[in-house]
Amino acid sequence: MSATLTPPAAAPPTPDQPGRDGPGRSIASIPRWAWALGVVVLWVGIWALTKGTDTLALAGREHTDVQTSLGRFRDDVLAGRADNPVIQLTYDLGAWFTSVVDWLQRMLSVPDFPRPVPQVGWLGVTAVATWVGLAVAGWRIAVLVAASFVSFGVFGYWSEAIDLLIVTFVAVGVSVLIGMPLAVLVGTGNRAVNAVTNTVLDIFQTMPTFVYLLPIVLFFGIGAAGAVVCTLVYALPPIIRIAGHGIRNVSTTTIEATDSAGQTWWQRLTKVQLPMARKTIVVGLNQTIMAALSMATIASYVDGPGLGQPVLDALVKNDVGGAFVPGALIVVMAVMLDRSTTAASEYSEMAARGGLDLRLRRIVLAAAAVPVLVALHLSRTYPWAAELDDPGWTPKVADAVDGFFEWFTDTFRDATQAFKDLVSAVLLNPLQSLLSESPWWLAGGAILALAFVVGGLRAVAPTVVCLGGLLYFGLWHDAMVTLNMTLVGTVLVMLLAVVLGVAMARSRAVDVVLRPTLDAGQTIPPFVYLIPVLALFGPTRFTAIVAGVVYAAPVAIKLVADGVRAVSPSTIEAGRSTGSTRWQEIVKVQLPMARASLVLAANQGLLYVLAMAVIGGLVGAGALGYDVVLGFARSEEWGKGAAAGISIVLLGIMVDRIARAAAHRSGAPAAR
Amino acid sequence: MSVATEKETAAATSAESALSVRNLWKIFGPRADRIIGTPDAQLSRAELKAKTGCVAGVKDVSFEVAPGEVFVVMGLSGSGKSTLVRCLTRLIEPTAGSVLIDGIDVTTASDAQLRDLRRNRVSMVFQHFGLLPHRQVIDNIAYGLEIRGMKKKERRAKAEEVVSLVGLDGFSHSYPDQLSGGMQQRVGLARALAGDPSILLFDEPFSALDPLIRRDMQNEVIRLHRDLRKTMVFITHDLQEALKLGDRILIMRDGEIVQIGRPDEVVGAPVDDYVRDFVSEVPRSHVLTLKWVMREPRPDDSMDGPVMSCDTIVRQAAKAALASEHPVRVVEGDRVIGIVDDDAILRVVVAEEEAHQ
Numbered sequence A: 001m002s003a004t005l006t007p008p009a010a011a012p013p014t015p016d017q018p019g020r021d022g023p024g025r026s027i028a029s030i031p032r033w034a035w036a037l038g039v040v041v042l043w044v045g046i047w048a049l050t051k052g053t054d055t056l057a058l059a060g061r062e063h064t065d066v067q068t069s070l071g072r073f074r075d076d077v078l079a080g081r082a083d084n085p086v087i088q089l090t091y092d093l094g095a096w097f098t099s100v101v102d103w104l105q106r107m108l109s110v111p112d113f114p115r116p117v118p119q120v121g122w123l124g125v126t127a128v129a130t131w132v133g134l135a136v137a138g139w140r141i142a143v144l145v146a147a148s149f150v151s152f153g154v155f156g157y158w159s160e161a162i163d164l165l166i167v168t169f170v171a172v173g174v175s176v177l178i179g180m181p182l183a184v185l186v187g188t189g190n191r192a193v194n195a196v197t198n199t200v201l202d203i204f205q206t207m208p209t210f211v212y213l214l215p216i217v218l219f220f221g222i223g224a225a226g227a228v229v230c231t232l233v234y235a236l237p238p239i240i241r242i243a244g245h246g247i248r249n250v251s252t253t254t255i256e257a258t259d260s261a262g263q264t265w266w267q268r269l270t271k272v273q274l275p276m277a278r279k280t281i282v283v284g285l286n287q288t289i290m291a292a293l294s295m296a297t298i299a300s301y302v303d304g305p306g307l308g309q310p311v312l313d314a315l316v317k318n319d320v321g322g323a324f325v326p327g328a329l330i331v332v333m334a335v336m337l338d339r340s341t342t343a344a345s346e347y348s349e350m351a352a353r354g355g356l357d358l359r360l361r362r363i364v365l366a367a368a369a370v371p372v373l374v375a376l377h378l379s380r381t382y383p384w385a386a387e388l389d390d391p392g393w394t395p396k397v398a399d400a401v402d403g404f405f406e407w408f409t410d411t412f413r414d415a416t417q418a419f420k421d422l423v424s425a426v427l428l429n430p431l432q433s434l435l436s437e438s439p440w441w442l443a444g445g446a447i448l449a450l451a452f453v454v455g456g457l458r459a460v461a462p463t464v465v466c467l468g469g470l471l472y473f474g475l476w477h478d479a480m481v482t483l484n485m486t487l488v489g490t491v492l493v494m495l496l497a498v499v500l501g502v503a504m505a506r507s508r509a510v511d512v513v514l515r516p517t518l519d520a521g522q523t524i525p526p527f528v529y530l531i532p533v534l535a536l537f538g539p540t541r542f543t544a545i546v547a548g549v550v551y552a553a554p555v556a557i558k559l560v561a562d563g564v565r566a567v568s569p570s571t572i573e574a575g576r577s578t579g580s581t582r583w584q585e586i587v588k589v590q591l592p593m594a595r596a597s598l599v600l601a602a603n604q605g606l607l608y609v610l611a612m613a614v615i616g617g618l619v620g621a622g623a624l625g626y627d628v629v630l631g632f633a634r635s636e637e638w639g640k641g642a643a644a645g646i647s648i649v650l651l652g653i654m655v656d657r658i659a660r661a662a663a664h665r666s667g668a669p670a671a672r
Numbered sequence B: 001m002s003v004a005t006e007k008e009t010a011a012a013t014s015a016e017s018a019l020s021v022r023n024l025w026k027i028f029g030p031r032a033d034r035i036i037g038t039p040d041a042q043l044s045r046a047e048l049k050a051k052t053g054c055v056a057g058v059k060d061v062s063f064e065v066a067p068g069e070v071f072v073v074m075g076l077s078g079s080g081k082s083t084l085v086r087c088l089t090r091l092i093e094p095t096a097g098s099v100l101i102d103g104i105d106v107t108t109a110s111d112a113q114l115r116d117l118r119r120n121r122v123s124m125v126f127q128h129f130g131l132l133p134h135r136q137v138i139d140n141i142a143y144g145l146e147i148r149g150m151k152k153k154e155r156r157a158k159a160e161e162v163v164s165l166v167g168l169d170g171f172s173h174s175y176p177d178q179l180s181g182g183m184q185q186r187v188g189l190a191r192a193l194a195g196d197p198s199i200l201l202f203d204e205p206f207s208a209l210d211p212l213i214r215r216d217m218q219n220e221v222i223r224l225h226r227d228l229r230k231t232m233v234f235i236t237h238d239l240q241e242a243l244k245l246g247d248r249i250l251i252m253r254d255g256e257i258v259q260i261g262r263p264d265e266v267v268g269a270p271v272d273d274y275v276r277d278f279v280s281e282v283p284r285s286h287v288l289t290l291k292w293v294m295r296e297p298r299p300d301d302s303m304d305g306p307v308m309s310c311d312t313i314v315r316q317a318a319k320a321a322l323a324s325e326h327p328v329r330v331v332e333g334d335r336v337i338g339i340v341d342d343d344a345i346l347r348v349v350v351a352e353e354e355a356h357q
């Protein structure tokens, strides 16, 4: 997950030196970019002659054989619900999740028949949540929690917000139950165990979130079951990876010293490894919660309950005002969860270190429990405490937001339009024609050649496999369109990342201002980014690209900033002593030496933008993302949707492998 | 000493030994166990590494430690000291050979027996302390007692006694990172002592400390040894420390024993250039006894000089010897075995002065 990336150390300065296993070795004097340029020139040349032939574009309702057989596979699975034990098991699991969520909903968020309201009303839930906040993280967090819950109520999204929390926490609970034993295995197991889990987790994390949905819904059903399962699958890797890392990195001296006292395996785990890794484990938990929240919102695509639904409904109708309030509440929830888990870890550290007066704390908590119990009772007895009267703010806010965006787009229409036109004319359209109007053999060959140039031999095999897969699943044309959006988005991300990253690295002030914003940006579920961007650019592919850029920028900027800052000051000083200008210093010293971070940032940028380009299929981005959405909506399109999902994975793996190979050649550790 | 006689003495003494190590091997690397017994085992470390990819950490090491003895193992970095001491309680699994502690065969012990041994008989102090950062000093010290299943009150009371033994009064409720390095190592020492083991193992416990603190801690160990009379195996690469603490010293190189002997034997009769190099910086008058500088008595020797035991250290004898007109008569029991004249003393002391200029 993005926040856990370790910035790579600055690579040794090897600008202009060809890589170890690339084409540069044979003809050492020609730099890599010249090779790439050569490939592109050749590509354009052949494209001009063959344009429009063999593009493999599929018409709206057309299916290839592979897609048809995927559709048949789905029908078989559905038919097998009666007698296939595997499918029965998954459906039973799904039903179990549904009943848990259902029960919690009747307790907290929906009327529990014959009661006209849930068992516990808003006042009771808010009071209990506030008390929990007070107990685990102190009064500041308690205030934050109370304010957040009240805001869910007064804006009229109480039950949706609580549903989102329910799905998130059921998924997080199961993730922890499954993830902690696996983390212990990763942390204490041998190298082979580690290598296997790492590879599996890598593949999971390369997959854009959206892709999980189709197969999971097939096996677990839609609604709460599908939402919990895909949320839990998405939320599992961070806790395994981060907690496992923490356990593995417990000082070997301490383990040896305590082993020498004669402890058992279990004593070592519970008294040494877990307590010493506690901080890291909490970071993993925080990441897992944040991942769960972001996936739980996206699960609204498969009818998952929660705040994602009103956002999605509004987005489909292009109703920015309507999406704004639930979107903002998702952000409120993200901030609340992030701040609470972080503060809880600091607070418990303080308590363990004797920094808190434990007796006083117990008294305060006991005293605070009294009004909480009263509130609980009231919320079960009196309608006013069970359900908050909607003061009707939401429509007003929606109107205001609509008004604002109308004014904004009117006023800045020229500017946004000019930006859109510029990017379209300079990047988007030419690249799109090149990628999607080339015959498949030309585009494929060119991609392969470029992969070899930037990534060396190591990139060739995965590229061949992925391109072959794209061909096989029959959505080559759509894949090229999605790839185009991804590449253009990544170029924009890198522009931002280099400019802002260098500024942050060179100026403390910029860093102090920007970093908290970026940190906050990273906690917001990506889905929400679509809302303001949609307001600015309408339902076009441009919206998906810009939302992707906004989503990917924080990670990329931070990676570049950390990489540039890691360039040793003595090298910079040496440069300065030769009288280089500031521009020369940046271009000739800092950026080349931070090359590894730049590559890593580009890799992350690619994956993030790809994820967004897919989610944006719904708001005009078309191509693979749209195919997937259509697969949800119409059963006869399921096969095509599944093929699109697999194609997205293949695209993701391909760009990731090429970027990793490039990173490897510039001496950077592989991206996570 | 021939191999045969060494074996015999080992067999004869192991009954009374606190610790007895026989033909111990540790080879790191794949299929290490296949190497022992083949001609490859005789290769030097570098050759073995080149040929098989394995590293011989400990090579055919045998020695005995008597109860109450302080046995020092020293050698350059990488000579296999840490590996050796970890093999004693199987923190590293030995490849071959046997280790007997209080007559119990450690190498064949079951997991439960091994835990019992680590809990009750042998404790270890580590170079980098290895304390638990999330526990107070008192709970770090009580850790060994805790995993034995002792009740909290009882173990804390017991740990509190050890706290004052190592001079940490008043710091029981601090956390390790609030203490200086020297104090942290006192905690390490206290933790090792809390279980009242019969053997203490030290792996370079003071090399991370600065010189003054190190001297304090050495004196602390000497005091504890005097008071508690525990058997100690002490790893160091500092010869001064070895000579100061050790009853006997084992010198290792590339995993093999080069020499075992009392401090004066090592300094007085180094077996080869490696050991000679090691001891060349040592002030010989501080280590050598009169036995090493005396000559055969001759009939014309004066019989009026002072009488001294052959175990007297030269430096301590020097003043009286130089003050007297007559040469010193060196005795073992009540038999005169040699004569030390002013020249012999000056040779040792002056040679040292020159060496230090």
Ligand SMILES: Nc1ncnc2c1ncn2[C@@H]1O[C@H](COP(=O)(O)OP(=O)(O)OP(=O)(O)O)[C@@H](O)[C@H]1O
Pocket: B028, B029, B055, B056, B057, B075, B076, B077, B078, B079, B080, B081, B082, B083, B084, B237
């Ligand atoms: N786990 C291991 N795998 C492979 N080789 C090892 C391992 N542990 C130690 N060695 C090798 O065994 C040799 C002895 O190492 P050891 O740590 O025992 O030396 P040492 O005498 O304690 O050195 P120092 O004074 O630096 O602590 C070294 O050459 C080391 O490289």
Ligand SMILES: [Mg+2]
Pocket: B081, B082, B083, B204
């Ligand atoms: Mg060592």
